[in-house]
Amino acid sequence: MVREDGKRNFALRETDGTESSVFSGNTPRQAALKAARRLADVGSSEESAPRVEVRLREKGTDKVHIYDAWAWEEDAPEDKPDWMPSDITEANVSKKGIEHIEEV
Numbered sequence: 001m002v003r004e005d006g007k008r009n010f011a012l013r014e015t016d017g018t019e020s021s022v023f024s025g026n027t028p029r030q031a032a033l034k035a036a037r038r039l040a041d042v043g044s045s046e047e048s049a050p051r052v053e054v055r056l057r058e059k060g061t062d063k064v065h066i067y068d069a070w071a072w073e074e075d076a077p078e079d080k081p082d083w084m085p086s087d088i089t090e091a092n093v094s095k096k097g098i099e100h101i102e103e104v
Contacts, residue, residue, distance in 0.1 A: 010035075010056035013064060019057065028065040029093060031056055036069035036091035043072040046092065054093070062100045067093040 002008055003024075010031040011019035021038075025031035035054050043049030049070035056065045071091040076084050 009059040010065070011059060013055040013057050022059070023056065028056060028058065029067075029095065032065065032067040032069060032093040032095075033091050036067075036071050036093050037089050039069060039071045039091070042089060043070065046070070046072050046090070048072070053096070057101070062102070064099045064101055066096040066099060068096060069093045 006026055007024045008026070008028075008031075009022050009024050010028060012021040012023065012035055013019055021035070023031040023034045025034065032054055035056065036052075039052055041050050041052065049072040051068045051070050054067045054069040056067070057063070058065065069091065070093075071089050073087050074090050076086050076088050
């Protein structure tokens with residue numbers, strides 16, 4: 001379902017089918033990037049970051065978008081605002097495909 005502002009909601013699906021979090025974005029990739037930044041296991045660089053499969057079900061549909069996601073810590077830029085921490089989490093995703101679920 002598309003909201004009035006054009007954003008869609010995507011539920012993070014666990015392996016057992018439960019949905020723990022909801023991320024919004026204009027595209028599934030945008031929501032996947034938000035989910036990737038919250039991964040528990042982050043690397044020290046993009047190359048060393050472990051890849052994790054992320055499954056996002058688009059609310060109101062039977063589509064599950066599947067991504068490989070990884071995140072890593074970086075130093076904040078020199079001109080960062082005062083409220084920003086000195087280390088920030090960067091993330092990237094790679095789409096693997098779409099599945100359609102059949103809920104009973």
